Amino acid sequence: MYLGxxxxxxxxxxLVLLALTIVIIYALIGSLSGREFTEKDRKIAMIAFILSHIQLLAGLILYFVSPLGFSLLSGGGAMSDAASRLTALEHPLINIVAIVLITIGYSRAKKLEASRAKFRSIYMMYAIGFVLILSRIPWGNWLS
Incomplete structure (x- = not known):
């Protein structure tokens, strides 16, 4: 189960990084071109929204079953080691904040009236979330 x-x-x-990139560019183009925000635009934004939440759910489950997650905090030495601190604290905390921002951007876009404001809500909040996610990816573990 753990390996899976x-x-x-x-x-x-x-998939999350690809979807966020596509949605941010798509919403930015939609905002700059002044076109109407349609149901198709909402569904495209929803794909990145859903994928990011699946990623969060998988990450939270992994955090509590992994020997490298929550258990590192109880050992006491995680804060002195940069790699342990990233795994035990920074990666999960910053990514939760990123998913919250993506959720706020999507939810606000559903409530706003003007098309430009809807696109802006999506590309701004998704972009901030995207940057936060990129800042806390454990690149050394991920790419090896």
Whole structure:
């Protein structure tokens, strides 16, 4: 189960990054071109929204079943080691904040009236979330 969760969390990460990139560019173009926000636009934003939440769920489950997650905090030495601190605290905390921002951007876009404001809500909040996610990816573990 643990190995399967690791693969799910790593595999979905690629999909999340790709989906966020596409949605941010798509919403930015929509805002700059002044076109109407349609149901298709909402569904495209929803794909990145859903994928990011699947990633969060897989990550939270992995955090509590992994020997590298929550258990590192109880050992006491995680804060002195940068790699342990990233795994035990920074990666999960910053990514939760990123998913919250993506959720706020999507939810606000559903409530706003003007098309430009809807696009802006999506591309701004998704972009901030995207940057936060990129800042806390454990690149050394991920790419090896």
């Amino acid at each position: 969760l690791q693969h799910l969390h790593s595999g979905v990460a690629y």
